[in-house]
Amino acid sequence: MSDIFQETILHHYEHPSNKGKIENPDVKISDTNTLCGDKVTMYARLNGRVLEEVKFDGAGCAISMASASLLTERAKGMSIRDVIELGQRDVLEMLGLESLTPMRIKCAMLGVRTLQKGLIEYESKKPV
Amino acid sequence: MSLDAERLREDFPILRRTFHGKRFVYLDNAATTQKPSCVIDRLSEFYRLYNSNVHRGAYTLAEEATDLYEKSRANISAFIGGKPEELIFVRGATEAINMVAYSYALARLEKGDTILSTEMEHHSNIVPWQLLQPHGLRLDFVKLSGKGELSLEDFKEKITRRTKLVTFTHASNVLGTINPASEFAKIAHDNGSKVLVDGAQSVPHMPVDVRELGADFYAFSGHKMLGPMGIGGLYAKSDLLEEMAPFQGGGEMIKEVGLDASTWAEPPQKFEAGTPNVAGSVGLSEAVDYLRRLDMSRVREHEKRLSAYALQELESQEGVRVFGPGDPERRGGVISFEVKGVHPHDLATILDREGVAIRSGHHCAQPVADWLGVSATARASFYIYNDHTDIDSLISALGMVRKIFGRRA
Numbered sequence: 001m002s003d004i005f006q007e008t009i010l011h012h013y014e015h016p017s018n019k020g021k022i023e024n025p026d027v028k029i030s031d032t033n034t035l036c037g038d039k040v041t042m043y044a045r046l047n048g049r050v051l052e053e054v055k056f057d058g059a060g061c062a063i064s065m066a067s068a069s070l071l072t073e074r075a076k077g078m079s080i081r082d083v084i085e086l087g088q089r090d091v092l093e094m095l096g097l098e099s100l101t102p103m104r105i106k107c108a109m110l111g112v113r114t115l116q117k118g119l120i121e122y123e124s125k126k127p128v
Numbered sequence: 129m130s131l132d133a134e135r136l137r138e139d140f141p142i143l144r145r146t147f148h149g150k151r152f153v154y155l156d157n158a159a160t161t162q163k164p165s166c167v168i169d170r171l172s173e174f175y176r177l178y179n180s181n182v183h184r185g186a187y188t189l190a191e192e193a194t195d196l197y198e199k200s201r202a203n204i205s206a207f208i209g210g211k212p213e214e215l216i217f218v219r220g221a222t223e224a225i226n227m228v229a230y231s232y233a234l235a236r237l238e239k240g241d242t243i244l245s246t247e248m249e250h251h252s253n254i255v256p257w258q259l260l261q262p263h264g265l266r267l268d269f270v271k272l273s274g275k276g277e278l279s280l281e282d283f284k285e286k287i288t289r290r291t292k293l294v295t296f297t298h299a300s301n302v303l304g305t306i307n308p309a310s311e312f313a314k315i316a317h318d319n320g321s322k323v324l325v326d327g328a329q330s331v332p333h334m335p336v337d338v339r340e341l342g343a344d345f346y347a348f349s350g351h352k353m354l355g356p357m358g359i360g361g362l363y364a365k366s367d368l369l370e371e372m373a374p375f376q377g378g379g380e381m382i383k384e385v386g387l388d389a390s391t392w393a394e395p396p397q398k399f400e401a402g403t404p405n406v407a408g409s410v411g412l413s414e415a416v417d418y419l420r421r422l423d424m425s426r427v428r429e430h431e432k433r434l435s436a437y438a439l440q441e442l443e444s445q446e447g448v449r450v451f452g453p454g455d456p457e458r459r460g461g462v463i464s465f466e467v468k469g470v471h472p473h474d475l476a477t478i479l480d481r482e483g484v485a486i487r488s489g490h491h492c493a494q495p496v497a498d499w500l501g502v503s504a505t506a507r508a509s510f511y512i513y514n515d516h517t518d519i520d521s522l523i524s525a526l527g528m529v530r531k532i533f534g535r536r537a
Contacts, residue, residue: 004477005532036473037490037503059503061471107473 008096013062018055018072029118033110038064042115068111070094131430133515139164150483153521158462158509160351170414174407197406200413207416209337216362216399221328222252224347224362227375229256235373239264241292246270251492272499276303276452291321298330302496303452304459313342335424354415359408369395376401431461434510438519461510470533472506482525
């Protein structure tokens with residue numbers, strides 16, 4: 001049995017961190033993973049260019065929900081730029097996995113890709 | 129009288145594979161079926177001995193290939209009770225439905241005419257009709273009700289004098305429901321509507337006679353019935369084929385071509401532009417012979433028994449919810465279910481480690497998932513080479529799911 005359903009993932013799936021909404025957020029963005037039917041909404045409140053609070057809401061498979069949960073912990077206190085630079089390697093590291101199949105990597109990346117999209121949109125709207 | 133699945137498995141080389149050190153239990157037959165050696169060999173034989181383009185060459189080899197192609201057409205159309213000239217070779221059920229959408233509905237119906245589909249359909253029997261809406265054709269859907277049957281009441285209400293085509297699946301790829309196709313066809317015909325039946329989940333699993341059913345059009349895929357991928361059929365009544373516009377233009381489908389205008393070949397060639405999938409047709413014909421030897425009534429009985437056993441075993445599992453009708457008489461060998469607290473994709477991943485291949489997702493029928501109120505389901509679907517031991521493997525693998533996900537419960 002691979003360690004895909006190891007402790008960290010199951011823990012975050014069953015007891016997610018920062019699950020819920022942020023009232024009047026700076027960033028609110030939803031996306032879906034058509035493969036699994038995973039749905040995620042990412043919320044962020046910013047202080048300047050730093051993510052002060054990050055939350056997520058949604059439903060989906062253990063991989064997508066655990067990675068969104070882990071992301072909210074990781075992204076808090078990070079700069080917009082650093083979050084935008086997070087990649088597959090970072091997400092796998094958060095999950096404690098060495099690799100995932102091409103199909104399941106989409107589940108793992110859903111939360112981070114969605115948040116990144118939201119931050120890019122936020123930046124493009126804001127005069128520098 | 130019953131099928132000896134263990135014996136039949138010997139005909140399928142792929143079933144000898146092991147995954148993660150476990151015997152391979154293939155339960156995704158609604159997606160595609162495995163191929164027996166005779167079909168694989170026939171494909172290879174075609175390319176080794178008979179490969180040539182059809183309907184053109186005057187040499188012996190070309191005549192042999194043409195003969196094989198047309199004999200395959202006759203054999204496959206007879207399997208569903210049609211005449212050879214009523215069977216158009218297509219890539220699969222999806223292309224068959226698209227052909228009806230463009231060559232019949234778009235070409236022959238008028239603005240404001242309605243196509244009546246259902247909430248039970250695969251996306252391939254929804255989206256082609258949506259694509260016609262900008263052209264002024266209307267689209268309506270018969271509702272699901274009860275445990276996943278189409279509402280006869282709603283059907284009778286939705287069918288109007290503007291309904292020119294009624295299209296529905298013979299058997300659901302999610303709920304397993306077998307629809308009373310001939311009853312629906314009669315209601316449609318009494319209303320003056322034509323009837324298209326999506327047979328992708330029925331032709332492989334039960335005796336089908338398009339005339340008895342009263343279908344004007346009948347679509348099916350070869351790869352879901354032991355045949356190769358990329359070949360399937362559209363049955364259509366001869367008078368409708370005459371009336372229909374060509375689907376694609378090109379070689380094979382013409383009588384004469386001028387630079388200003390062209391005339392069309394007679395059906396079925398009129399609908400088969402370009403070099404057809406000759407090897408595929410030959411392979412599918414071989415698959416049809418294989419199924420005929422087994423006898424489709426026995427195939428249906430076999431799956432009914434398997435479904436009854438699987439339903440009973442799944443329903444006795446804690447936290448398992450089974451979707452669709454409970455009566456095996458009214459359903460095919462497709463069973464969708466969920467395990468409380470476990471996403472179907474995670475379930476499928478764990479079962480895979482136990483050698484059990486099932487499907488998870490919305491099964492290309494999102495409206496059905498919406499009706500069930502879920503984003504995805506797990507689905508086990510059976511065929512001739514599955515038996516009780518496969519269902520036992522599924523059940524025991526579900527124990528592993530509980531072990532991983534249920535330990536905090």
